[in-house]
């Protein structure tokens with residue numbers, strides 16, 4: 001059989017396409033799972049989890065069907081990566097939901113101060129900046145947020161045992177079976193309504209130990225627009241954790 005020039009050209013194009021697809025191919029993790037799943041990691045790369053028996057062609061088909069979702073997620077994560085870089089390079093601090101510039105001034109007397117417009121930090125380099133900032137944030141959280149806890153607790157008869165303020169890797173707050181509440185002081189970077197929401201969320205756990213309809217109803221009667229705060233935290237929570 002004689003191959004036409006056109007067939008040769010198509011074969012060459014297909015060959016090149018295969019190379020390109022391999023170059024942009026995602027990380028594929030095979031296991032004994034039952035279905036295909038896609039996720040985007042923190043570097044905005046596509047990760048596919050697949051059962052052993054699914055072929056590469058089926059995986060490529062699945063990826064092309066989900067391409068709109070993939071593009072959207074990668075765009076969001078790339079924007080976050082850029083945002084992280086910007087915050088670090090221009091040295092800004094988040095406080096109560098607003099970003100403020102941060103100055104390093106080695107002649108400053110206080111280790112850290114804030115005049116309402118600018119943060120000033122003394123005697124640090126960029127690598128150790130998080131230490132004085134964290135202790136400042138913790139102090140402000142105790143000053144600003146704990147009175148809100150007493151306020152909601154008294155007003156709505158939600159009795160707490162002990163309250164601890166600490167940095168937590170994954171939680172904003174928690175409430176134990178003994179009604180001991182932990183609050184993550186990094187929340188001081190969030191707007192006040194978000195801090196109020198987290199405090200109220202944990203306080204309502206003193207009477208409802210789950211996320212039942214009754215739990216959310218109770219939150220809503222006290223804070224009708226709580227969903228705005230929850231949304232803010234979902235969208236911006238990562239900004240509070242990068243210190």
Ligand SMILES: [Zn+2]
Pocket residue numbers: 201205210211
């Ligand atoms: Zn909860």
